[in-house]
Amino acid sequence: METSKNVSPTTKLTPTPGQTVGPFYGYALPYEKDRELLAPGSPGSIRLQGTVYDGAGHPIPDAILEIWQPDSEGNIVHRTGSLVRDGYTFTGFGRSSVGNSGVYTFTTVNPGPTRPGAAAFISVAVFARGLMNRLFTRVYLPENEEALAADPLLSSLDPERRHTLIARRDADGGLTWDIRLQGEGETVFLDFEGGPAFEGTAAGGAAE
Amino acid sequence: MPEEINLETFNADPITEDVSDPAPQAAPGTAPQAAPEAAPQAQPKAAVETQQDLSAEIKAIGDTYAAALKNGKAPETQPRLDYAPYRSSILRHPTKSLHHADPETIELYSPAFGHQDVHALESDLTIQHNGEPQGERILVAGRVLDGDGRPVAGQLVEIWQANSSGRYIHKRDQHPAPLDPNFTGVGRCITGADGSYSFTTIKPGAYPWKNHLNAWRPAHIHFSLFGQEFTQRIVTQMYFPGDQLFPLDPIYQSIVDQDARDRLVASYDHDLTQPEWALGYKWDIVLTGSKRTWTENEAFGADGDE
Numbered sequence: 147m148e149t150s151k152n153v154s155p156t157t158k159l160t161p162t163p164g165q166t167v168g169p170f171y172g173y174a175l176p177y178e179k180d181r182e183l184l185a186p187g188s189p190g191s192i193r194l195q196g197t198v199y200d201g202a203g204h205p206i207p208d209a210i211l212e213i214w215q216p217d218s219e220g221n222i223v224h225r226t227g228s229l230v231r232d233g234y235t236f237t238g239f240g241r242s243s244v245g246n247s248g249v250y251t252f253t254t255v256n257p258g259p260t261r262p263g264a265a266a267f268i269s270v271a272v273f274a275r276g277l278m279n280r281l282f283t284r285v286y287l288p289e290n291e292e293a294l295a296a297d298p299l300l301s302s303l304d305p306e307r308r309h310t311l312i313a314r315r316d317a318d319g320g321l322t323w324d325i326r327l328q329g330e331g332e333t334v335f336l337d338f339e340g341g342p343a344f345e346g347t348a349a350g351g352a353a354e
Numbered sequence: 355m356p357e358e359i360n361l362e363t364f365n366a367d368p369i370t371e372d373v374s375d376p377a378p379q380a381a382p383g384t385a386p387q388a389a390p391e392a393a394p395q396a397q398p399k400a401a402v403e404t405q406q407d408l409s410a411e412i413k414a415i416g417d418t419y420a421a422a423l424k425n426g427k428a429p430e431t432q433p434r435l436d437y438a439p440y441r442s443s444i445l446r447h448p449t450k451s452l453h454h455a456d457p458e459t460i461e462l463y464s465p466a467f468g469h470q471d472v473h474a475l476e477s478d479l480t481i482q483h484n485g486e487p488q489g490e491r492i493l494v495a496g497r498v499l500d501g502d503g504r505p506v507a508g509q510l511v512e513i514w515q516a517n518s519s520g521r522y523i524h525k526r527d528q529h530p531a532p533l534d535p536n537f538t539g540v541g542r543c544i545t546g547a548d549g550s551y552s553f554t555t556i557k558p559g560a561y562p563w564k565n566h567l568n569a570w571r572p573a574h575i576h577f578s579l580f581g582q583e584f585t586q587r588i589v590t591q592m593y594f595p596g597d598q599l600f601p602l603d604p605i606y607q608s609i610v611d612q613d614a615r616d617r618l619v620a621s622y623d624h625d626l627t628q629p630e631w632a633l634g635y636k637w638d639i640v641l642t643g644s645k646r647t648w649t650e651n652e653a654f655g656a657d658g659d660e
Contacts, residue, residue: 159501159640162617163432163609165591166440168576170524174514174540175578201445214584216460226468229510229542239465260459269461271587276442278433278608280589281452282461299455307450327446337452338461338585339642 164279169208171273172243176210179231181242183213183254190218193320194252194285194313198244198274201328205248209274211325212241213252213285220258220266256287256321265293265300267311272325272335281335285323286312303334310334403566405602411439412607419610430611439604441565457585462646464582467510467544477543479513479555487537487556489518491632494592494620495552498545500581501643505549512578513553515539520559520573529562554632557594565604572599572606579639586641593619594635 167175184191198209215238216222228239242250259266267286286294294300300308310333313321325333415437423429435447480487494513498506516522516539519531523538541553561571574591581587593606600606600615609615617640626634 158643159499159503160431160614160617161501161642162588162590162639163614164588165433165576165608165618166443166605167578167589168591169526170522171514171576173522173524173538174512174576201449204445206446212587214460214465222460222463224463224466226466226470228465228467229471237465238460257460264459267460269584271584273589274446276440276444276446278435278437278440278443278447278605280587281448282585282587298458299453302455303453328449332448332450334450335448335452336455338455338457338645 166275166278167210167273167280169275171210172208175241176243177229177241181240181250181252182231183215183238183240183252184236185233186253190255191253192256193316193318194254194268194323195320196250196322196324197248198250198272198325199248199327200276203329205244206274206276206327207244207246207248209248209250209272209277209325210241210243211250211273212239212271213254213268214239214271215254215257215268216260216266218255218258220260220264222260259290259293263293263296265290265297272327274327277327281327282338283325283333283335284311285321287321288312288315299336307332307334405566405568408439408566408569408604409602412601412604415439416607416610423611429613430609431614433608434610437604437608439565440608441604443608457583457645461584464509464580464584464586466508467580468508469544472510472542472544474543477541477551477553479515479537479539479541479553481554482538483536485536487517487534489534489537489556489559491554492557493552493554493626493628493632493634494575494637495550495626495634496620496636496638497549498551498579498581498639498641499549500586500641504644505547506545506579506581506586506641507547507549509545509580509582510578511543511545511551513541513555513575515555515575516558516561516573518556518559520561522561527561531559557633560599569604570599570602572597572603577639579641581641583645585645588639588641590639591618592637595619595622 198206200206217236217238223236223238225235225237227235228237240252240254242252244250257266257268265286267284270283270285272281300311310331313323316322437443475481480491498509500506517534517537521527521531521533523533537556541555543551545551558573558575560573563569563571572593574593576591578589606615620635620637623634623636626636
């Protein structure tokens with residue numbers, strides 16, 4: 147077994163394709179307290195909310211989001227109990243389907259930086275009817291300008307697209323962050339597989 | 355979990371739209387760069403789109419892809435986000451290229467799930483009510499592997515599906531096929547140390563939808579999977595071998611490569627079939643490759659809380 151040496155990034159098996167989550171996940175994927183990483187109103191809790199929009203600027207009523215984040219100290223926790231929450235354990239994972247107005251809501255904590263001086267962010271996966279495959283993205287905390295400027299991902303983006311990954315701080319201490327799947331202000335979505343072979347196919351593959 | 359479902363609550367959303375959208379051509383705010391792709395399928399709103407229309411579009415895209423392959427283009431392995439024959443995708447695909455990023459810190463780990471989260475009985479979709487569901491009882495089993503061939507141990511698998519009549523329990527599915535009071539169509543399990551999963555369920559029926567006139571989805575089971583890294587997260591659909599609806603279905607055909615499409619089709623497995631009980635279907639799922647250096651414990655599948 148290859149345990150000590152760094153396994154080459156070359157993928158040996160071809161991954162199974164994704165498919166759309168479809169319209170009927172609503173009786174399967176949501177669960178009790180799915181969007182409450184900790185109890186609303188508990189010390190340190192904040193609301194993360196936003197709206198998911200389509201290319202016409204209309205809210206999408208059938209999208210579902212997942213977040214995965216470190217705790218407020220920047221620790222990546224490895225604790226079970228995301229599906230059956232005990233009310234005390236922070237697991238770092240949450241899931242929120244949007245309502246009819248396209249709005250999602252999480253109760254969570256401000257993630258801490260995972261390295262000293264690093265920009266703090268939450269990892270996000272987006273699913274929707276009409277969206278062929280899940281999309282990955284990130285939402286960054288807005289405060290630490292210096293860290294944001296030094297962030298490898300943010301600094302690699304067009305300046306006019308960079309803001310799509312940075313949340314707005316609300317007066318109540320919460321975060322607002324909208325997702326635009328297409329068009330004006332389109333959110334930056336991420337490809338972790340990289341490599342030229344994925345260019346133009348993972349990106350949505352315009353039929354040539 | 356399934357017996358606790360309150361249908362009134364989760365079906366409370368009004369039927370705002372079915373699985374079809376009005377033709378979104380020339381929508382305000384659509385990025386100009388979307389126009390070239392959206393143009394070929396633009397239809398007058400009054401026209402009823404037939405399977406023939408859709409099949410022609412599907413074929414045109416397939417032919418273009420086949421020609422590109424012949425000219426040495428690398429095979430595609432994932433669905434196209436921009437696949438106009440699935441009408442609902444037109445306004446819901448990013449028009450900019452996905453931005454390559456090296457996964458960092460949190461993205462290189464996965465949420466942990468265990469037996470606190472999922473009861474062993476949740477993998478049997480035929481025992482969630484007082485009686486037996488109608489239809490053909492089946493076993494669906496296989497392994498979840500990562501792109502390096504390592505088993506994905508102790509991770510969450512969620513499934514949902516229509517009943518044997520092709521009807522989903524969701525309120526927005528209103529087509530005139532019977533609901534089955536003994537079948538909800540939701541299951542979960544935690545993979546074993548060897549990445550194995552197994553569900554007992556009912557073979558779902560074909561499902562009619564409104565993408566175009568006389569549109570039918572091939573029988574399928576929705577699968578949601580987590581890997582050992584969040585970058586491996588995937589939601590997909592498993593199909594049954596030999597389905598005559600494959601060539602007609604824009605969602606299945608959004609994967610333009612035949613080999614890639616085949617990876618979503620389970621195989622009938624007589625060794626998995628149990629006498630006088632259920633037919634067996636085998637389906638292995640491969641997630642993307644690992645991006646992180648693993649510890650010895652992880653490499654041997656010592657994850658989870660068992």
